[in-house]
Amino acid sequence: MKLRALECLCELSRCGFNMSRAAERLHATQPAVTRQIQLLEAELGFEVLVRRRNRIIGLSTEGEALIARAEQILYEAGQLRRIGDELRSPESGRLVVATTHIHARYTLLRAIKPFRARYPNVSFYIQSGDPSSIAHLVSTGQADIGISVATADVHPELVTVPCYPIDRVIITPKRHPLLRLKRTPALEELVRYPFIVYDRRFSGGLSIIDAFERNGLKPDIVLTATDAEVIKAYVAEGLGIAAIQKLAYSRTRDTGLSMIDAGSLFGLPIAVLTVRRGVFLRRYMYDFLALLSPDLAATDIDRLVGVDMSRPAISG
Amino acid sequence: MKLRALECLCELSRCGFNMSRAAERLHATQPAVTRQIQLLEAELGFEVLVRRRNRIIGLSTEGEALIARAEQILYEAGQLRRIGDELRSPESGRLVVATTHIHARYTLLRAIKPFRARYPNVSFYIQSGDPSSIAHLVSTGQADIGISVATADVHPELVTVPCYPIDRVIITPKRHPLLRLKRTPALEELVRYPFIVYDRRFSGGLSIIDAFERNGLKPDIVLTATDAEVIKAYVAEGLGIAAIQKLAYSRTRDTGLSMIDAGSLFGLPIAVLTVRRGVFLRRYMYDFLALLSPDLAATDIDRLVGVDMSRPAISG
DNA sequence: GTTTGTTACGGCTACCGTAAAGATC
DNA sequence: GATCTTTACGGTAGCCGTAACAAAC
Numbered sequence: 001m002k003l004r005a006l007e008c009l010c011e012l013s014r015c016g017f018n019m020s021r022a023a024e025r026l027h028a029t030q031p032a033v034t035r036q037i038q039l040l041e042a043e044l045g046f047e048v049l050v051r052r053r054n055r056i057i058g059l060s061t062e063g064e065a066l067i068a069r070a071e072q073i074l075y076e077a078g079q080l081r082r083i084g085d086e087l088r089s090p091e092s093g094r095l096v097v098a099t100t101h102i103h104a105r106y107t108l109l110r111a112i113k114p115f116r117a118r119y120p121n122v123s124f125y126i127q128s129g130d131p132s133s134i135a136h137l138v139s140t141g142q143a144d145i146g147i148s149v150a151t152a153d154v155h156p157e158l159v160t161v162p163c164y165p166i167d168r169v170i171i172t173p174k175r176h177p178l179l180r181l182k183r184t185p186a187l188e189e190l191v192r193y194p195f196i197v198y199d200r201r202f203s204g205g206l207s208i209i210d211a212f213e214r215n216g217l218k219p220d221i222v223l224t225a226t227d228a229e230v231i232k233a234y235v236a237e238g239l240g241i242a243a244i245q246k247l248a249y250s251r252t253r254d255t256g257l258s259m260i261d262a263g264s265l266f267g268l269p270i271a272v273l274t275v276r277r278g279v280f281l282r283r284y285m286y287d288f289l290a291l292l293s294p295d296l297a298a299t300d301i302d303r304l305v306g307v308d309m310s311r312p313a314i315s316g
Numbered sequence: 317m318k319l320r321a322l323e324c325l326c327e328l329s330r331c332g333f334n335m336s337r338a339a340e341r342l343h344a345t346q347p348a349v350t351r352q353i354q355l356l357e358a359e360l361g362f363e364v365l366v367r368r369r370n371r372i373i374g375l376s377t378e379g380e381a382l383i384a385r386a387e388q389i390l391y392e393a394g395q396l397r398r399i400g401d402e403l404r405s406p407e408s409g410r411l412v413v414a415t416t417h418i419h420a421r422y423t424l425l426r427a428i429k430p431f432r433a434r435y436p437n438v439s440f441y442i443q444s445g446d447p448s449s450i451a452h453l454v455s456t457g458q459a460d461i462g463i464s465v466a467t468a469d470v471h472p473e474l475v476t477v478p479c480y481p482i483d484r485v486i487i488t489p490k491r492h493p494l495l496r497l498k499r500t501p502a503l504e505e506l507v508r509y510p511f512i513v514y515d516r517r518f519s520g521g522l523s524i525i526d527a528f529e530r531n532g533l534k535p536d537i538v539l540t541a542t543d544a545e546v547i548k549a550y551v552a553e554g555l556g557i558a559a560i561q562k563l564a565y566s567r568t569r570d571t572g573l574s575m576i577d578a579g580s581l582f583g584l585p586i587a588v589l590t591v592r593r594g595v596f597l598r599r600y601m602y603d604f605l606a607l608l609s610p611d612l613a614a615t616d617i618d619r620l621v622g623v624d625m626s627r628p629a630i631s632g
Numbered sequence: 633g634t635t636t637g638t639t640a641c642g643g644c645t646a647c648c649g650t651a652a653a654g655a656t657c
Numbered sequence: 658g659a660t661c662t663t664t665a666c667g668g669t670a671g672c673c674g675t676a677a678c679a680a681a682c
Binding site: 001002003043044045046062065066069070072073076077079080081083084085086087088156277280 | 317361593
C-alpha cells in the first residue's frame, strides 16, 4: 500500500470523482491516478469506486469506510511533515484559524497584531463559518485552531477549552424609550419592540429567541443575521433593537446607536478554543493560543491535546 | 514519505533499536532498513534517532512524537487491509481478545464454542492481563476486543460497553462458622477471619480491601492473587476466606469449598467490552460481541464505534 | 572477534508521462 | 464531437539485496 494511492483516492473523492481534475490537483497525469487507484483496488481486493459504463460515479459502501481512514492516514502523515517543519524552520509556516465573523473581527484582530510582530513569516489564514462548520474544519485538519462557541454536536476527536464569557449588550437607536429605564430591561419590556437577532447557529447554547420563548414570549423578529455589523446597521436605521456581543459595540464608532448592558438576560455563552485531539501544535500555535487566552499555559494545552492524556478535562 | 519507512521505524523502536532484529522481523536486510530510515530523516529534515558513536541508542524527543503518529498511520493502514480481507474472505481471519484470567476461563469459554462452530477458519488469540494492560492492548490495536472491568484510566480512543454485573460470592472452607448464619454476613462479621483477596487491579472500581477500609475495618490479608483458581486452592487449604466472582465457583467442582452470596457487600463491578474507537469491526467480530452480550445490537455497536458518531454514549 | 551500523554497486521493479484507444454524454 | 477513463509503451528513478567497510563492545 502506498500513501500516494490514498492521496489519489482522497483527492478524487474531493473532486467529485473527476479523475482529470484530481490528477491536475495532484500535479500528475490522469493515467497515473488511474493506475494508483487500480493498484490500490487490486491490493485490497475489492472495488473501491463504483463505475457505471466506464464512468466513476461514486464510492462503494466499503469505499466510504476506506476513505475515512485514508483521510486519517494522510492527516497524520501531514503531522509528521509538520514536526519536520517545526524543527527546520520554527519561525515560518501557516496558521489556519476557523472562527466566526465576530471573533475574526474583534478577538482575533487583537491577537494577530502581536502575533504578526513575533512571527512575520507565518502566513495567517482565517476561515469564517458558523460554530458547526468550524468544528468540522478543525476536526478534519483543514484548520489548526477553532474559535467559536460550544456546539451541541459531539466531536470526540476535538478538544475544546473554554476561554472567556461572551457579554451581550442590547443596542437601540439613539433616544430609544428603553434608555430611560437606566437599567437592564426585563424580557417582557424588550419584547414590545421589533427585534433583529443574531443567527442561532452562532449563539452558543441559548439563542436570543430561545430566551424569549423560554419565558413564553413571542418577539417580533425583523430579520436574522450572522454578522454583528449588519445587525448594527439595521438597528441604526431604526428597524428594531438587537442583542449583540458587547465586543461588537463601540461607543465612539457606533455613533448612531445606544447601548444597554444585557447582563445574563440571554444567558452567558462562552467562547471556546478548539483543536483536534492529538494534533502536533507548532510553537507559534502555542504562542497564538496563549495570546488568545493568556492564562492558558502550554502544559495545560499539552495535557488537553495529548493523545494519551491522563485526564479528559473539557472535551467535545 | 513512504509507509515502508514508517514501518521500519516502528519495528526498530519495538526491537529496542536493534536494526538487525528489526530487519529480520520486516523480512528485509539491514541495509534496506538503514536506507529507509535515512530517507525518512532526510525528508523530514531532522534526526529521528539518537546515535552515539555509530550506535542507535534511542529516539529524539521529536522522534517520540513522530513514532506515535507513525504507529497510528500503520494501524489505520492495517484497517484498510482488514476491510479488504472482510470482503475477500469474510469467514476467515484472526480475532484477538484481551481479557482477564477469570473472563478467559468462564465468560469467554462459553462464547468461543459457538463461535468456533460458526467460524472454524478464524484463528482465536487470547491475551491475558490486568484491566489496565487490556485497555492498552486494545488501544494500540494489538487486541481487537477487550473484556474486563472498568478502569480508572481514561482512554479517549477507547469505547467501552457495560456488559453484565459481576456477582461475587464469599467462599470458605467446608463447615466454616460463617455458614451457620444462613445469610450474607456483614463486613464486621467477615473481618474476623483471615482474608485472601483478589488483586485490586482486577477488581474494577471498589476492591475487597476498599470495601473494608471504607467501613473503618482492617482485614487480615493472608495473600493477594490475580487468579480465582489460586485463591480457591488457598481457601480450600484453610488459610482464609475470600470473595471471588460467582462465575468462578462451582458447587460440583469445588467440593472442598462452601459458598455464601456476597450480595452488594463489595460493590457491584460491571464487566465491560472494550474496542478501539473507529475500529473497523469484521463481521465475525460483531458476531462475537453479540455472543458475549446478546442484547447488544450491531447498530448499537456501530453507533459506539463510529468515528463521527453523534452521541458519545459510554466511553472511556 | 563478534555484533552492529553505514556505504557501494548492480539488477530489477515499478512508477511516471506521452500517446492512443475505447466509451459515454 | 467533447469529455472522460483506460490501455499501451518506453524511459527513468529508486528500492532491494549482496558485498564490502567501519566501529563498538
